Amino acid sequence: MALKDRLEADRSAHDRMSRDTVGHWRSRLLDEINLDELALLTLEQRRARLEKVTGLLVAREGPVLAAAERANLIRRVVDEALGLGVLEPLLADPTVTEIMVNGPDSIFVERAGVVSRLDGGFASEEQLYQTIDRIVAQVNRRVDESSPMVDARLPTGERVNVIVPPLSLIGPILTIRRFPRAYTIDELIGLGAMDAATGGVLAALVRARVNIVISGGTGTGKTTMLNALSAFVPAAERIVTIEDSAELQLKQEHVIPLESRPANIEGKGAVSIRDLVRNALRMRPDRIIVGEVRGGETLDMLQAMNTGHDGSLVTVHANSARDALHRIQTLASMSDVKLPFEAIRAQIASAIDVVVQLGRGADGSRRIVEIAAAGSGEDGEPDLLPLLTFKAEPVGADRVTRGVFRHHPLPPVLATRLEHAGEAVPERFRPDPEQEER
Numbered sequence: 365m366a367l368k369d370r371l372e373a374d375r376s377a378h379d380r381m382s383r384d385t386v387g388h389w390r391s392r393l394l395d396e397i398n399l400d401e402l403a404l405l406t407l408e409q410r411r412a413r414l415e416k417v418t419g420l421l422v423a424r425e426g427p428v429l430a431a432a433e434r435a436n437l438i439r440r441v442v443d444e445a446l447g448l449g450v451l452e453p454l455l456a457d458p459t460v461t462e463i464m465v466n467g468p469d470s471i472f473v474e475r476a477g478v479v480s481r482l483d484g485g486f487a488s489e490e491q492l493y494q495t496i497d498r499i500v501a502q503v504n505r506r507v508d509e510s511s512p513m514v515d516a517r518l519p520t521g522e523r524v525n526v527i528v529p530p531l532s533l534i535g536p537i538l539t540i541r542r543f544p545r546a547y548t549i550d551e552l553i554g555l556g557a558m559d560a561a562t563g564g565v566l567a568a569l570v571r572a573r574v575n576i577v578i579s580g581g582t583g584t585g586k587t588t589m590l591n592a593l594s595a596f597v598p599a600a601e602r603i604v605t606i607e608d609s610a611e612l613q614l615k616q617e618h619v620i621p622l623e624s625r626p627a628n629i630e631g632k633g634a635v636s637i638r639d640l641v642r643n644a645l646r647m648r649p650d651r652i653i654v655g656e657v658r659g660g661e662t663l664d665m666l667q668a669m670n671t672g673h674d675g676s677l678v679t680v681h682a683n684s685a686r687d688a689l690h691r692i693q694t695l696a697s698m699s700d701v702k703l704p705f706e707a708i709r710a711q712i713a714s715a716i717d718v719v720v721q722l723g724r725g726a727d728g729s730r731r732i733v734e735i736a737a738a739g740s741g742e743d744g745e746p747d748l749l750p751l752l753t754f755k756a757e758p759v760g761a762d763r764v765t766r767g768v769f770r771h772h773p774l775p776p777v778l779a780t781r782l783e784h785a786g787e788a789v790p791e792r793f794r795p796d797p798e799q800e801e802r
């Protein structure tokens with residue numbers, strides 16, 4: 365059954381099938397099976413085995429049920445016995461990007477940016493605690509009154525946060541953020557995030573080792589874009605990636621993913637993005653990719669970009685290409701190495717080649733809204749030349765964001781770099797008449 369149908373079936377079946385029923389079969393199932401034997405099986409085998417035993421039990425002891433109802437009962441019993449109970453079908457649903465559990469009776473999910481409440485919940489607060497325990501036990505942590513806040517990660521990559529009473533006043537709270545899906549550039553083109561010519565020029569710029577900053581607000585698709593662009597780093601290069609929470613999924617063979625670590629409960633043991641950037645420089649990287657700069661590490665990153673680690677990629681939280689440069693300047697000045705303002709500006713001007721600005725439309729769509737080449741202006745102030753602009757049309761009654769991408773010729777510095785790297789400049793970005801395209 366398709367997942368959507370399964371969820372629908374779940375909802376309609378929910379009223380008919382009380383949680384007590386599921387609980388009853390779950391405990392019957394646990395009586396019946398040999399747990400030691402089960403532990404030797406893979407997850408898939410385990411599920412198959414539990415489904416079989418539950419099926420036999422229900423056939424032998426249960427009421428006569430329609431096939432769909434029976435299948436549904438079996439699945440719910442097995443889900444609860446196996447792992448994360450009501451969360452399992454949500455985790456299996458690729459359209460769900462966030463799961464928010466606010467106590468046993470209130471579950472919200474986010475799909476395509478829209479949050480809605482789920483019909484149904486955990487059988488009891490105890491069952492929710494059991495699920496939470498299973499999740500955090502995977503990272504050798506536990507949740508109780510003495511450590512009521514925990515971050516963990518599911519084996520499938522989802523990030524999990526747990527906060528329980530007495531800190532939470534409405535019972536245990538569980539927030540699961542799905543591991544973001546990795547899109548290729550072609551898929552992003554298909555989604556309208558950019559046109560094919562823009563995808564081509566970005567790929568060429570990455571291959572030609574141009575330093576690129578990806579800028580945007582929260583949820584505009586920065587990490588997604590960073591991941592898609594990283595795919596164009598040639599396989600022969602040694603890539604070190606640095607993130608607060610590993611989300612990038614690079615396919616190259618020679619990738620070293622590093623993840624920062626927050627302080628422990630005594631406030632010790634923190635390893636910052638900055639520590640990792642500095643360490644990465646001693647690892648002989650060909651490229652350094654930083655998930656997001658938020659502080660003083662920005663200066664280390666600029667220095668790395670200026671000292672032979674060309675082709676570095678980084679994201680920053682800002683609202684326009686110009687704002688991104690200002691923000692980088694502010695962040696770099698937060699470093700404990702105090703450089704004069706002019707020196708930081710000079711570092712930025714020589715380190716950053718291109719800024720890709722992302723934006724989110726009223727309809728939830730994400731796209732490139734600006735690409736600019738960064739250079740050094742007359743007064744030393746970093747200078748920006750447009751490569752791509754997006755002119756949005758007024759949003760109509762359908763709330764759909766439409767607009768026109770406008771291409772501008774590559775400045776000679778970048779055109780020359782592409783040429784030296786053996787990369788062709790896509791036609792729309794050649795110094796020629798201005799063209800327009802949807």
Ligand SMILES: Nc1ncnc2c1ncn2[C@@H]1O[C@H](COP(=O)(O)OP(=O)(O)O)[C@@H](O)[C@H]1O
Pocket residue numbers: 461544545552555557580581582583584585586587588589729730731
């Ligand atoms: N071009 C796109 N079209 C549709 N969805 C996108 C696009 N880019 C990103 N997304 C989705 O938007 C959400 C946020 O993306 P993410 O890259 O994590 O944003 P950010 O890093 O800016 O916070 C994810 O669910 C991601 O899959």
Ligand SMILES: [Mg+2]
Pocket residue numbers: 586587588656
């Ligand atoms: Mg991100």
